[in-house]
Amino acid sequence: MSALEQPQFSEARKAEIARLVTRYPGAQSALLPVLHMAQEDFGYLSMETQKLVAETLGVRLMAVREVVTFYTMFREQPTGQYLLEVCTNAGCMLNGADELVAHMCDALGIKVGETTPDGMFTVTEVECAGACGGAPVVQVNNVYHEKATPASMDELIAKARSEGGAA
Amino acid sequence: MTIPSDPKQVKQICFDRIHIPNLTKLSVARENGAYAFLPTVLKEFDAGKIIDEVKTSGLRGRGGAGFPTGLKWSFVPRNTGKPTYLLCNADEGEPGTFKDRDIMRFDPHLLIEGMIMAGFALDVQDAYIYIRGEFLYETNVMHAAIEEAYEANLLGDNILGSGFSMHLTVHRGAGAYICGEETALIESLEGKPGRPRFKPPFPAVEGFYRCPTVVNNVETLATIPAILEHGGDWHAQIGEPNNTGCKIFSVSGHVNKPGNYEVPMGTSLRTLIEDYCGGLQHGSVPKVIIPGGSSTPWLLAEHYDAPLTYDGMIKAGSMLGSGAIIVMDETADLIAVTRRLAHFYAHESCGQCTPCREGTGWLERIMNRVEAGQGREEDMQVLNEAAAHMAGRTICALADGAAAPILSLLKHFPEEVRARLVENVA
Numbered sequence: 001m002s003a004l005e006q007p008q009f010s011e012a013r014k015a016e017i018a019r020l021v022t023r024y025p026g027a028q029s030a031l032l033p034v035l036h037m038a039q040e041d042f043g044y045l046s047m048e049t050q051k052l053v054a055e056t057l058g059v060r061l062m063a064v065r066e067v068v069t070f071y072t073m074f075r076e077q078p079t080g081q082y083l084l085e086v087c088t089n090a091g092c093m094l095n096g097a098d099e100l101v102a103h104m105c106d107a108l109g110i111k112v113g114e115t116t117p118d119g120m121f122t123v124t125e126v127e128c129a130g131a132c133g134g135a136p137v138v139q140v141n142n143v144y145h146e147k148a149t150p151a152s153m154d155e156l157i158a159k160a161r162s163e164g165g166a167a
Numbered sequence: 168m169t170i171p172s173d174p175k176q177v178k179q180i181c182f183d184r185i186h187i188p189n190l191t192k193l194s195v196a197r198e199n200g201a202y203a204f205l206p207t208v209l210k211e212f213d214a215g216k217i218i219d220e221v222k223t224s225g226l227r228g229r230g231g232a233g234f235p236t237g238l239k240w241s242f243v244p245r246n247t248g249k250p251t252y253l254l255c256n257a258d259e260g261e262p263g264t265f266k267d268r269d270i271m272r273f274d275p276h277l278l279i280e281g282m283i284m285a286g287f288a289l290d291v292q293d294a295y296i297y298i299r300g301e302f303l304y305e306t307n308v309m310h311a312a313i314e315e316a317y318e319a320n321l322l323g324d325n326i327l328g329s330g331f332s333m334h335l336t337v338h339r340g341a342g343a344y345i346c347g348e349e350t351a352l353i354e355s356l357e358g359k360p361g362r363p364r365f366k367p368p369f370p371a372v373e374g375f376y377r378c379p380t381v382v383n384n385v386e387t388l389a390t391i392p393a394i395l396e397h398g399g400d401w402h403a404q405i406g407e408p409n410n411t412g413c414k415i416f417s418v419s420g421h422v423n424k425p426g427n428y429e430v431p432m433g434t435s436l437r438t439l440i441e442d443y444c445g446g447l448q449h450g451s452v453p454k455v456i457i458p459g460g461s462s463t464p465w466l467l468a469e470h471y472d473a474p475l476t477y478d479g480m481i482k483a484g485s486m487l488g489s490g491a492i493i494v495m496d497e498t499a500d501l502i503a504v505t506r507r508l509a510h511f512y513a514h515e516s517c518g519q520c521t522p523c524r525e526g527t528g529w530l531e532r533i534m535n536r537v538e539a540g541q542g543r544e545e546d547m548q549v550l551n552e553a554a555a556h557m558a559g560r561t562i563c564a565l566a567d568g569a570a571a572p573i574l575s576l577l578k579h580f581p582e583e584v585r586a587r588l589v590e591n592v593a
Contacts, residue, residue: 093507
């Protein structure tokens with residue numbers, strides 16, 4: 001990999017991480033928050049990015065690998081510009097989540113876990129989002145959409161497309 | 168907030184001011200009573216008095232286990248030469264639970280104030296809020312509120328000139344149900360996979376970085392300011408003996424008005440569902456009520472009048488848990504729901520204990536088969552035995568939670584399962 005392809009944190013990020021580390025008794029405690037930052041900055045956690053996080057915090061790469069593979073929010077592969085995460089656990093299921101997922105997949109021509117060929121949308125099923133009062137819940141790039149319906153998701157997809165994919 | 172003459176008329180503690188707009192702003196929160204009593208606590212109370220008031224209040228942990236909060240605090244050893252940590256468990260992930268989210272996003276200063284008071288009682292210098300990673304909006308609300316609290320010297324060094332200093336940090340998880348278990352939460356906060364630890368040692372003695380640590384739920388900590396302001400006796404008069412105070416119930420599923428409702432302990436399931444939640448979507452009595460989150464045993468229509476207390480739910484054959492009530496009416500496909508929950512537990516098992524790692528997978532595979540009409544009579548026996556052999560045989564209670572829906576389905580609705588077996592599907 002060329003030097004250009006090596007992910008690097010910005011100076012502002014480095015300062016933010018340095019500040020964050022002081023809030024814990026040990027630097028490894030900052031691992032989850034720093035992985036969130038890295039994922040936000042680079043879109044997903046490639047092996048190069050995981051190495052960067054390990055070096056930044058002075059922890060073993062294996063410690064980073066263990067965490068990345070344990071927690072479901074950390075992604076080692078890129079997703080579409082719009083990540084649509086549908087909760088299908090009990091509360092949402094009782095209020096039509098399965099039918100909602102099927103509708104969204106039909107509308108986008110993909111299966112659960114897949115990304116549209118244009119790279120715009122990924123649909124996944126997730127575990128309880130902790131918002132069952134607004135079931136069914138769809139997280140769109142980590143923003144909660146409660147009481148989602150096939151019509152509201154159609155609208156969201158159409159709007160995203162008309163905006164030319166600016167997430 | 169004024170002390171009401173008849174505590175039985177007081178319906179809300181954590182949600183008392185929650186409907187006021189812009190409560191997330193410190194100025195608005197202060198106009199409505201936030202931090203008003205804090206200077207008195209810092210000046211006139213000491214650790215002993217605070218812990219006594221909390222003990223007198225009868226407050227029990229609102230995260231699920233229902234352990235008496237004052238007692239938990241009294242287990243923390245003093246003068247160990249090590250720091251004591253306070254961790255707020257905001258990893259709200261039990262299917263059906265969504266109450267802590269409302270406290271954090273609408274009234275973050277209530278939680279902060281409760282944490283300052285708890286921290287003062289426990290001589291804490293560093294406190295953390297471990298919030299589930301999906302709650303990004305709530306994380307940002309908490310960050311902003313904490314920043315304002317620092318600027319007003321409600322956090323940081325020498326809080327309000329009291330000589331007490333405490334720092335508060337919000338820490339995001341990353342999608343792991345198991346991190347709601349307190350020792351897994353501690354592991355996660357140390358930057359590791361969330362695998363529960365053996366107890367003892369209990370966190371009160373050896374927790375975060377092997378130092379004395381108290382882990383309390385959001386709702387528990389948010390109840391502390393009212394208890395200290397009005398007194399433990401005031402709180403103890405609300406609700407029922409051994410089940411005091413109010414409780415937030417997160418009601419979801421087949422009700423017309425799902426949502427969070429804070430009511431005095433002892434309110435019946437029927438009152439909550441009929442009077443607060445607008446009744447059922449279909450029919451007049453529920454088919455199944457899961458009263459305390461997906462890990463608690465199911466209740467039936469015959470339990471509709473049972474009181475919502477820790478003891479009342481045990482008497483009915485279940486548990487109050489986190490107060491997450493999932494209601495299913497006659498239209499619910501119980502086999503599909505059970506299969507979905509089996510998938511959840513298999514996905515969320517951390518994998519370190521064999522009965523859970525293997526057992527949750529077995530339960531899921533068999534339930535997949537049953538739902539698809541390919542199950543056999545002997546599968547019912549295997550489900551029963553596997554579930555029974557998981558519960559109580561692991562480090563944490565996830566396996567017990569995984570067993571609960573399976574055992575409930577087989578106990579109460581064996582005919583529904585039988586009707587789906589391959590022998591009986593045309």
